[in-house]
Amino acid sequence: MKNRRLFWRIVEQIESMISGGDFPPGSRLPPERELAEIFDVSRPTVREAIIALEVRERVEVKTGSGVYVLEQPEQLLQSKKLSAFELTQARALIEGEVAALAATSINNEELETLRETLVRMERDENVQEADELFHHTIAKATRNSAMQESVQNLWKLRTSNPNIIADYASVCGQSSAQTITEHREIFNALEAKDANAARAAMHKHFNRLINSLFDAIETRALEEVRRKNSEKRGLYSLDNLVKDRL
Template sequence: MKNRRLFWRIVEEIENMINRGDYPPGSRLPPERELAERFEVSRPTVREAIIALEVRDMVEVKTGSGVYVLETSEKVPEVKKISAFELTQSRALIEGEVAALAATSITEEELDAIHQTLVDMENGHMEEADKAFHKIIAHATRNTAMIITVENLWELRSSQAEIISDYASVCKKENAAQTLAEHTAIYNALKTRDSSAARKAMHEHFNRLINALFDAIEARALEEVRRKNSEKRGLYSLDNLVKARA
């Protein structure tokens, strides 16, 4: 997962430089070694990022010559970064109201479909069932704008590297039983057509997710500090020198 985070970070950094005009169409990117030093990553990580950029038709690799920026038919707009916290807070506010509205119009067939997602979660199909769960509730509002909004939020969740990484770090440590219990509470509120309870249950679900994101990011930051300290310790420690003279 750490290598994947590094890989996507380099892709985004180079894309931003190209979109800003630092490297216009036809220009050559710095050599692999220089990029590795600039971003403080390994050369294989840079190589993977270049391959991804080539697949996206942003660069062309010319053997023996270098990596060149391609001309595009139109300027690619710079995508504004959205953090996992911003996305989750937005989902909480919007999907809380979606659940409240859905409680007034949800059908028995839709309740059955939601119940099936709970069964799927219990059987280990967490990711697919989670997505289906939230989309069924959105469709139960009978409000096209809300449906599109929820779908766009899900698209954001799976389109930005940083969000993908942050959510993955949470999902990896997530308590499946707790997640199932939260979804069940939302389902029960919808089943009783209780808008207030549905909104509250959805808010509690996302509030726990936000706190889990904080925990995961803090743990990752601590791990990075420890890694850097370990490197410095190996660089400056006098242990080997003392042993050699003993």
């Protein structure tokens, strides 16, 4: 899990550099060896990050030529204005109804897929992929293409917006036990074909995430205040003035 978090961090850093203009559209990324030195990671880690960037359609790998930054569609640029709170609220409202509808039509094969994602989460194996599969499987179980596409589009925003990626990363890794418990409650409601319980369990899951996001932002704000106060304390401290005169 540590290695996976490492390569996702490289993905986020490269995306940030792309957004910041360090690697403009059409430009070629530095070679794999150079990127490994820049980020102080192994070449396999860089390779995994490039694969993830290619999946997200941020770069194109041209065999024998290199890795090139792709032009970003206007829709993706607009999505960068979204906050993690807006996205999470939208996911809660939409996926709550998705879960309720899925409870009426989910089949045994889909329930087994959900059960397998829970096992993978409990074993700390490819947790992010298991989480994504969990939510997409529920959407598929609605038998409603519009709902499936809605969940897919929301997930794309969750994995393509650098600010949302950073906010989610600050909370998701700290509450894996709670996430597993909440997913199991959603699964139990779906298995019982209880639409109201499925909706409530999904709302509970996202409500906790929203509160965790607020806590994380408050913590960062307090840390920033402490940092600024520390700088001012060093600047205005009389101890420094006294030392200069001794």
